[in-house]
Amino acid sequence: MDAKFLEILVCPLCKGPLVYDKVAQELICKPDRLAFPITDGIPMMLESEARELPPEEDVK
Numbered sequence: 368m369d370a371k372f373l374e375i376l377v378c379p380l381c382k383g384p385l386v387y388d389k390v391a392q393e394l395i396c397k398p399d400r401l402a403f404p405i406t407d408g409i410p411m412m413l414e415s416e417a418r419e420l421p422p423e424e425d426v427k
C-alpha cells in the first residue's frame with residue numbers, strides 16, 4: 368500500500384493518526400482501541416466495520 372495514502376488516513380472517530388498493521392492488514396486507532404480492516408487494499412474506515420481490540424491485545 369502507498370505510504371502517502373496511509374499518511375492522510377485518520378480515525379473517523381477521533382481524527383487521530385492510525386497505525387498500520389501490515390500482518391493483520393488493519394489500521395489501528397490506539398485511543399479508541401479500534402482496528403479498521405483493509406480489504407483488497409481498501410481501508411474500511413467505518414466504525415461499523417471496525418474491530419474492537421480486546422484489552423489483552425498488544426497495540427504496537
Ligand SMILES: [Zn+2]
Nearest residue numbers: 378381396399
Ligand atoms: Zn480514534
